Amino acid sequence: MIAQHPEREQILLENVLSALGNPLRLRIVRALADGGEQSCGVILDDVSKSTLTHHWKVLRDSGVIWQRPSGRENLLSLRRDDLDARFPGLLASVLAATRA
Amino acid sequence: MIAQHPEREQILLENVLSALGNPLRLRIVRALADGGEQSCGVILDDVSKSTLTHHWKVLRDSGVIWQRPSGRENLLSLRRDDLDARFPGLLASVLAATRA
DNA sequence: CGAACTGTTCGTCAACTTACGAACAGTCGT
């Protein structure tokens, strides 16, 4: 029950933007952009596990990330291709802006 | 008491993204991008005046728009220069994506 | 098997968001 990732065509700009409009999620996206596919636990900050699970869901539902189980871990990765296809240049400019 | 617009340097990516992460505000931004500076009332949809006032505030506080009084109207305009300076390419890709 | 580990689910909670109408405050034209 990894939950439903939206199809590429179902990804909505407003959902992506509001998903990214949160400092913690922005950091997560940044980490995924830098580090490629990685497990949930790696990006652990000072927030609780259940809080992170909530943010994975927001990012997943909005179409920003893929989440797939692997052993006892859950691997996360950016849906770069899909985001670039739907909203060319958006992810790049967001990532560039966080790179400051 | 037109309220405080943030300085260019104070504009935060997360605030801009969450401001844009709303369908109504996205339409407003789109209208401003197309039509240049215009009065609040022009973009009136099916929403009430007080609701719009709320959205002007969100857009203003996040640094997405300028709002200035002119006679009995209140003129709105996109802070294109500031947004481009802070987050190059972001506004363009968002606008391009809404242009679909 | 059983302990350790990773992450989810559930219930809860405070804070924020989005929306509305009614009343108000300037401004413009007459």
Add this chain to the structure above:
DNA sequence: ACGACTGTTCGTAAGTTGACGAACAGTTCG
């Protein structure tokens, strides 16, 4: 001065968000 007009302020209300801990579920390894 008066009415029409534009937008704000205020109070209210329903819904969403972001956070947490406790309990659970699946996987791995001794």
